[in-house]
Amino acid sequence: MGLRVLLDWPNVVGYVRIGCVFAAWAAFDTPEAFVCLYSANIALDGVDGWLARRLGLSSGFGAWLDVVVDNLGRGMLWSLLYQWGWLVSALEWCVFVCNHSAGGDQWKDGFATSPPLIQAVMANGFRTPLGLWVVSGLHCLPLWLYWCQWASPARWMFLPPWIQILGVLLLATGRLLALSVELWCVWTHIKYLTRSKEL
Secondary structure, eight states: OOGGGGGSSSHHHHHHHHHHHHHHHHHOOHHHHHHHHHHHHHHHHHHHHHHHHHHHHHOHHHHHHHHHHHHHHHHHHHHHHHHHHHHHHHEEEEEEEEHHHHHHGGGGGOOTTHHHHHHHHHHHGGGHHHHHHHHHHHHHHHHHHIIIIIIIIHHOOOHHHHHHHHHOOOHHHHHHHHHHHHHHHHHHHHHHHOOOOOO
């Protein structure tokens, strides 16, 4: 495999996503451009994994790159939206280190002994209704908050204010479910690092 994996199609999609993130960052003050670019990044997040499975090109590098781009995009948006946004980003990077240092590209498979809620969220690599809710909270909550803060979804999509609030509540609940998984991952990693070793 070697360095050839860097140019596999799923990873090229990852590089395009990085381009979308940086372009969105540059267009932060232009809501129409920002939303299109950031949404393209989110949409392509599903394409790279599908392409890797379809073409048989799954790799440790691809799994690593996928999460790096996710964290890069969300970290950028949270940090630009709120002064405390770096805390969300810091937690996501901490979870990345915890999961990938022990599980590598198979990190999604390491939840067999976790509590039932964590198992339900992680089942089938997030490809369940609960997993979709969590991923929507992760990816879409900061984008929805951007819309509410900068462009008002009611103006864009002619939605009544109660739908804006409902959107925030549904996505925030998904993000809180993600937080429960993240905290469990960090705690599990702390227990792993502090376990006593027999001499």
